[in-house]
Amino acid sequence: xxxxxKGLTVWFTGxxxxxxxTISCVVENELRSQGYKVEVLDGDVLRxxxxxxxxxxxxxxxxxxxxxxxVANLLVRNDVIVLVSVISPYRQIRTEMRRDMADFVEVxxxxxxxxxxxxxxxxxxxxARAGEIKNFTGIDDPYEPPLFPEVTCNTHQExxxxxxxxxxxxxxxxxxxxxxxYSQNGSNLQASDIF
Amino acid sequence: xxxxxKGLTVWFTGxxxxxxxTISCVVENELRSQGYKVEVLDGDVLRxxxxxxxxxxxxxxxxxxxxxxxVANLLVRNDVIVLVSVISPYRQIRTEMRRDMADFVEVxxxxxxxxxxxxxxxxxxxxARAGEIKNFTGIDDPYEPPLFPEVTCNTHQExxxxxxxxxxxxxxxxxxxxxxxYSQNGSNLQASDIF
Numbered sequence: 001x002x003x004x005x006k007g008l009t010v011w012f013t014g015x016x017x018x019x020x021x022t023i024s025c026v027v028e029n030e031l032r033s034q035g036y037k038v039e040v041l042d043g044d045v046l047r048x049x050x051x052x053x054x055x056x057x058x059x060x061x062x063x064x065x066x067x068x069x070x071v072a073n074l075l076v077r078n079d080v081i082v083l084v085s086v087i088s089p090y091r092q093i094r095t096e097m098r099r100d101m102a103d104f105v106e107v108x109x110x111x112x113x114x115x116x117x118x119x120x121x122x123x124x125x126x127x128a129r130a131g132e133i134k135n136f137t138g139i140d141d142p143y144e145p146p147l148f149p150e151v152t153c154n155t156h157q158e159x160x161x162x163x164x165x166x167x168x169x170x171x172x173x174x175x176x177x178x179x180x181x182y183s184q185n186g187s188n189l190q191a192s193d194i195f
Numbered sequence: 196x197x198x199x200x201k202g203l204t205v206w207f208t209g210x211x212x213x214x215x216x217t218i219s220c221v222v223e224n225e226l227r228s229q230g231y232k233v234e235v236l237d238g239d240v241l242r243x244x245x246x247x248x249x250x251x252x253x254x255x256x257x258x259x260x261x262x263x264x265x266v267a268n269l270l271v272r273n274d275v276i277v278l279v280s281v282i283s284p285y286r287q288i289r290t291e292m293r294r295d296m297a298d299f300v301e302v303x304x305x306x307x308x309x310x311x312x313x314x315x316x317x318x319x320x321x322x323a324r325a326g327e328i329k330n331f332t333g334i335d336d337p338y339e340p341p342l343f344p345e346v347t348c349n350t351h352q353e354x355x356x357x358x359x360x361x362x363x364x365x366x367x368x369x370x371x372x373x374x375x376x377y378s379q380n381g382s383n384l385q386a387s388d389i390f
Contacts, residue, residue, distance in 0.1 A: 037273045049265050052258070053248065063247070070244050071266055078232045078275045 007076035014109030017116035019155040024083040026164035043086030056135035091144040108149035202271035209304030212311035214350040219278040221359035238281030251330035286339040303344035
């Protein structure tokens with residue numbers, strides 16, 4: 001008998017610079033190394049192709065999220081684990097995603113605005129403060145934190161590994177992830193061997 | 196041991212009304228009934244969501260195709276069989292799709308323009324002739340037939356079942372599809388039982 005992998009959307013929401021992409025990459029690598037089928041849908045990357053031409057008004061942000069949700073859903077119903085990494089500042093559309101997806105875990109990647117702005121990994125906060133970018137979440141656009149996320153990662157108080165570990169433990173708890181197991185002689189047994 | 200399903204893009208190209216959606220639906224049902232993971236990406240449907248806002252200029256058509264190709268690729272690399280049903284009139288972009296996808300079968304759904312226009316299932320030819328729709332393939336926009344498609348379905352000369360059969364036989368020949376088998380007592384054995 002073969003245990004099938006179950007599809008799941010893990011939705012990382014949070015301010016720019018909070019650590020969504022970083023955490024999702026660590027989770028992706030961990031899952032992939034254990035033989036899981038996994039895809040990352042990263043908002044920044046998708047804006048170059050799937051959602052090109054969309055802006056940052058509420059309407060365009062919602063359309064952006066709906067398209068990402070559409071693709072996530074196609075993958076999840078074919079048993080892929082999908083890690084969505086996108087600011088997704090509006091609670092309502094995240095709720096819509098949760099409603100439309102049978103398998104959904106919301107991860108609130110949380111860090112105070114001041115910390116994200118200090119990090120400013122992409123130099124976007126500086127531009128937003130200078131008025132060169134409009135509708136920037138946290139500066140002149142709202143961010144509505146999740147009320148009941150399955151996981152909260154406080155990235156100003158914990159390491160990347162700790163954050164990723166929280167996500168993986170939640171996936172394990174919900175039955176989507178079976179951590180690496182060891183054979184009797186101590187060598188690694190890949191998930192792909194036991195599936 | 197479990198034989199894994201192999202991902203594949205089956206790309207149905209042809210004029211509006213040639214029968215792309217019809218054939219892909221029959222193939223989809225056949226595969227699904229045998230336990231295969233399969234998705235149809237239909238150009239008409241996707242223009243309501245994934246490619247909303249794109250028009251019918253060559254540039255927009257190419258962007259339309261690239262987005263569909265992007266999603267197809269995400270699915271195929273997770274071992275899903277993807278049936279793409281889209282006019283895709285330009286040879287160059289279809290060649291680009293073939294180049295970018297390791298597993299690709301091109302199906303030319305062929306019927307003379309006169310026949311497609313007589314069928315006019317969606318009433319679009321009438322509107323195009325009346326000038327209400329511009330850039331309509333076959334009327335005031337070109338269609339470049341495939342030079343070396345893996346399968347050609349001549350839908351004015353064969354039944355829907357014959358066309359779908361051609362596609363399935365090609366998939367079988369290339370090792371992507373194992374037709375329904377029968378157990379010794381004559382009852383159906385589903386592909387899902389033997390995978």
